[in-house]
Amino acid sequence: MKNVTLLVLCMAAAIATSAQFTVKGKISGADSLHLVFLSEDGQTRDTVQLFDEGEFSFTTKHKPGKDDMFALLLEGLPAPMLFLAEQPLVEVEGEKQHFPVAAVQAGQQTQWMQEYHLAYQSVIQKAMKLNMEAAGIEGDDEAGKEAFRQKAQAFEKEVLMTGLTFIKDHPKAHASLFLLMNELKSRLTEEQFIELFKGLDPGVKNSRLGKSVAAQVAAMEQSTKASGEAIEFEQKDPQGKLVKLSSFRGKYVLIDFWASWCGPCRMENPNVVAAYHQFKDKNFTILGVSLDKSRGDWLEAIEQDGLVWTQVSDLKGWGNEAAQLYGVRGIPQNFLIDPKGKVIATNLRGKALEQKLAAILQ
Incomplete structure (x- = not known):
C-alpha cells in the first residue's frame, strides 16, 4: 500500500x-x-x-x-x-x-473535461516528442534547427486550431475557460483572447475562475484605452549590468518573456531567432526577459537556443518584476514597442511576428 x-x-x-x-x-x-x-x-x-x-x-x-x-x-x-x-x-x-x-x-462539466483531454492527447504526445528532439539538436546543426522550426510552427498551429475548435463547440464548458487560460492565452492577441472569453456562457464567466479572468479582461480593455506607453523597467543582464527598457528608445524592440523550463518558449525560439537575424539591421532588436530562477539553466538555454540579443532577468520566476508590470500570466508572451516607446502589438508568434515586422520595417 x-x-x-x-x-x-x-x-x-x-x-x-x-x-x-x-x-x-x-x-x-x-x-x-x-x-x-x-x-x-x-x-x-x-x-x-x-x-x-x-x-x-x-x-x-x-x-x-x-x-x-x-x-x-x-x-x-x-x-x-x-x-x-x-x-x-x-x-x-x-x-x-x-x-x-x-x-x-x-457531472456534465467533468465529461466535457474528458473531451478536452481526448482532444489534446495527441497534442501532448507531440509536445513531448518535440522537446526530446530539441534537446538532441547540436548548436551548429543549422539544418536540424530549420527542420525543428518548421515542426514547431506546425505544432503551434495544431494547438491553436484544436483549442479554438473546442471552445467554439463547448461555450458552456468550464474546460473551455481552463483551455483558454492555460493553452491559448500566450498564443493569442489580447483582442482575440477578449473575444473568446466574451463568447463563453454566462455560467462559465460567473464561476470563480471566470470572475478572475473577467477582471483580467477588464484590465486589458482599460490598457488599450490608455496611451499604450511601454512601462519602464530595468533588470540585470548575464554580466550583472543593469539594462533599462528606455535604453532602446529610437528602435523597434520586442520584449520577449520566456524561460528555460518553458517548452512552448523553447519551441518558439527558432522563430524569434529567425526574425531577429532577418530584421536586426533594420532598426529592430529584442530584449529577452527570463522568468527563470536558476541562473545556470537560464544561461545554458541562451547558449543552446542561440539567443544573441540582450537578455535580462531578476531570477524571481513568476515573481519577475517586469512580468508583473506587464501582467504576464503565461509564457511565451511578447510586446512590440515602436521607436517612441509605444506598445503597437502583443503576442506575435511564428509567421505573425515575421509578417508584422515586414509590414513596418520593409
Missing part, C-alpha cells in the same frame, strides 16, 4: 467544512497518484492511500464549490486529469498509459 499526498491548492479563496466529497477509482499501472485542489495557500491538507492494482479512494472533509476544479496527477506524466466538484462522488477508471483519458462517472 503506497501513500499518496493530497495537495489542496484551490482556485477559491476559502472552503466551507460542512460536507464531504469523494473521489475513488482505479488507475492501472499507477505507482504514485496525487489529487490536487488549487487554493491560495497551496498547502498540503490531507493524505490518501493508493492500494494494490492502482485502486484509490479519498473522502474530503471539505465542501468544495460546484465550480471548484480538482486534478489527478500521475508521477512522471505532464498532463493532469481535470474534473469539477459538481456532485459528491466522482469515479475514475483508466490506465496509466492512456492517462489523463479515462472512464469517468461524474
Whole structure:
C-alpha cells in the first residue's frame, strides 16, 4: 500500500467544512497518484492511500464549490486529469498509459473535461516528442534547427486550431475557460483572447475562475484605452549590468518573456531567432526577459537556443518584476514597442511576428 499526498491548492479563496466529497477509482499501472485542489495557500491538507492494482479512494472533509476544479496527477506524466466538484462522488477508471483519458462517472462539466483531454492527447504526445528532439539538436546543426522550426510552427498551429475548435463547440464548458487560460492565452492577441472569453456562457464567466479572468479582461480593455506607453523597467543582464527598457528608445524592440523550463518558449525560439537575424539591421532588436530562477539553466538555454540579443532577468520566476508590470500570466508572451516607446502589438508568434515586422520595417 503506497501513500499518496493530497495537495489542496484551490482556485477559491476559502472552503466551507460542512460536507464531504469523494473521489475513488482505479488507475492501472499507477505507482504514485496525487489529487490536487488549487487554493491560495497551496498547502498540503490531507493524505490518501493508493492500494494494490492502482485502486484509490479519498473522502474530503471539505465542501468544495460546484465550480471548484480538482486534478489527478500521475508521477512522471505532464498532463493532469481535470474534473469539477459538481456532485459528491466522482469515479475514475483508466490506465496509466492512456492517462489523463479515462472512464469517468461524474457531472456534465467533468465529461466535457474528458473531451478536452481526448482532444489534446495527441497534442501532448507531440509536445513531448518535440522537446526530446530539441534537446538532441547540436548548436551548429543549422539544418536540424530549420527542420525543428518548421515542426514547431506546425505544432503551434495544431494547438491553436484544436483549442479554438473546442471552445467554439463547448461555450458552456468550464474546460473551455481552463483551455483558454492555460493553452491559448500566450498564443493569442489580447483582442482575440477578449473575444473568446466574451463568447463563453454566462455560467462559465460567473464561476470563480471566470470572475478572475473577467477582471483580467477588464484590465486589458482599460490598457488599450490608455496611451499604450511601454512601462519602464530595468533588470540585470548575464554580466550583472543593469539594462533599462528606455535604453532602446529610437528602435523597434520586442520584449520577449520566456524561460528555460518553458517548452512552448523553447519551441518558439527558432522563430524569434529567425526574425531577429532577418530584421536586426533594420532598426529592430529584442530584449529577452527570463522568468527563470536558476541562473545556470537560464544561461545554458541562451547558449543552446542561440539567443544573441540582450537578455535580462531578476531570477524571481513568476515573481519577475517586469512580468508583473506587464501582467504576464503565461509564457511565451511578447510586446512590440515602436521607436517612441509605444506598445503597437502583443503576442506575435511564428509567421505573425515575421509578417508584422515586414509590414513596418520593409
